[in-house]
Amino acid sequence: MNPIVPTAWEGMVIVAGIICAAMFIGALIGIARSRNHTPAGRALWLLIVLALPVFGPMLWFLTVRTSFKFNNDVHSVEHRH
Numbered sequence: 636m637n638p639i640v641p642t643a644w645e646g647m648v649i650v651a652g653i654i655c656a657a658m659f660i661g662a663l664i665g666i667a668r669s670r671n672h673t674p675a676g677r678a679l680w681l682l683i684v685l686a687l688p689v690f691g692p693m694l695w696f697l698t699v700r701t702s703f704k705f706n707n708d709v710h711s712v713e714h715r716h
């Protein structure tokens with residue numbers, strides 16, 4: 636084995652790390668740009684993402700996506716009346 640070339644396992648860990656880092660940065664940007672949360676809510680989300688760097692961004696994206704769908708459904712019902 637060549638010690639310079641990463642093995643398949645090391646490659647998967649590198650890819651997973653890049654994905655986690657991208658989600659972390661994306662969550663921080665999303666929190667900073669969020670207009671649906673109060674400053675206290677954004678601070679709480681920031682603490683969650685910083686305290687749980689892998690699961691925090693996942694929670695952020697899941698709750699934002701869910702609340703976005705719910706908000707769109709509510710607005711679409713209001714426009715029909």
